[in-house]
Amino acid sequence: MALLLVASVAVAKDREPRVRNVYLRDNPKDEAERVYVTGEVVTVLRFQQPCDPARTKMLGWEGRFVPVECVGKRVLVEPLQNLEPEDRFLLLVTLADGKELPFTVTAIGQKEWERPDQQVNVFLDPEARDALRAQLKDTRARERLLEEATRRHWKEDTEDHALARLLKKGSFKLTPLRPRRHWYFKNKGATIEATVLTGKAKAAVLFRVTNHDPSKPWSLAEARLLTTRPGEKPPLSFSEAKPFALQADRDEIAPGESGFLAVVVDSSAFTSQEGPCDLTVELYRHDGLMETHVLLDRRLVRE
Incomplete structure (x- = not known):
């Protein structure tokens, strides 16, 4: 009987970025929404109205990030290198109507399913047409995952x-x-x-x-x-x-x-x-x- 056990190296697979939707409400007890980033990759926050470049800022970014940019309805965040798991940076986005939205910028986790955000779509009114459309898309995606899990369980029987x-x-x-x-x-x-x-x-x-x-x-x-x-x-x-x-x-x-x-x-x-x-x-x-x-x-x- 022949048996061979060795270790080898293949090309590493990068964790694929993701696009996700977040729904904010006017609740002072809510924690700042987290944004997960990785080094030398731009993360885009997309809003339903333009942001105010003069009043959009990140605290303590010097030497760790490229300066935050507002481009119309989008805010661009790019770390110069990977963050440590304990790193937390406060990003304060001010919209054109003066509304301030806090975000916590942090590192991706160590689990395989924890991936950097490529784009975060931010909805202030969960009842708005765009928000409802996004929620419907999220629901269908969750249903597909459940169906796949069910099929996988059936195959494993x-x-x-x-x-x-x-x-x-x-x-x-x-x-x-x-x-x-x-x-x-x-x-x-x-x-x-x-x-x-x-x-x-x-x-x-x-x-x-x-x-x-x-x-x-x-x-x-x-x-x-x-x-x-x-x-x-x-x-x-x-x-x-x-x-x-x-x-x-x-x-x-x-x-x-x-x-x-x-x-x-x-x-x-x-x-x-x-x-x-x-x-x-x-x-x-x-x-x-x-x-x-x-x-x-x-x-x-x-x-």
């Missing part, structure tokens, strides 16, 4: 996903799978342990990831299962993707902690259009780097 859920909890004895090999690899910022398991018409890999980063959580961005020809080395760009079951015991792994990822593969995946084939499991972490890969020999499901 399989025997392989049930096995993966047991493996991530360490319940080997409740499955027909048995450990065959154990590998250990220390990567920059994380330690990866991989246990290969086999059973009747099934193969699996249980990953134990220990996060050694002192401040940032570790999370999985993507896992891939690809056909592999002899001599090929990941990342695999022109291979055939195969279905598999994946389960994780947590969304992200805090600094100093460990988490488990389980991948279960059916024997049918070891056949490609060209005939029997080996498979490679690739794990990509939150910043887009390929954290590790495991080569699974097709003899796994026959031994």
Whole structure:
């Protein structure tokens, strides 16, 4: 049985900026709306009426930001470099009618879903036509996400996903799978342990990831299962993707902690259009780097 565990580096995937809508109301108890920025990227605040350049300002921006600009109904904010998580800057926008709107400019978070704002559409009257149209769009977007989550849950209601859920909890004895090999690899910022398991018409890999980063959580961005020809080395760009079951015991792994990822593969995946084939499991972490890969020999499901 052949098994290879290595770490490699792929091109990092930038976090895609986002466009979002905020709805402000005349409530003195409301906190200043937060605006999430990242270094050398312009964030645009878009209003329903022009702003007053002379009375729109940011406190303590010197040396940290390009001077704030008002361009018609838009305010442009650009940090010279990434902010620290604890950084907070007060942005006071004054509209043409004299209304003052405070915003808190801060850094993006460390979770994968926390992205910098590309554009923030600011609505003062939630009952206005433009605001209602934006709210309807937001509602439809949330409905799509819920539908996708429902479909994803339905797809995960399989025997392989049930096995993966047991493996991530360490319940080997409740499955027909048995450990065959154990590998250990220390990567920059994380330690990866991989246990290969086999059973009747099934193969699996249980990953134990220990996060050694002192401040940032570790999370999985993507896992891939690809056909592999002899001599090929990941990342695999022109291979055939195969279905598999994946389960994780947590969304992200805090600094100093460990988490488990389980991948279960059916024997049918070891056949490609060209005939029997080996498979490679690739794990990509939150910043887009390929954290590790495991080569699974097709003899796994026959031994």
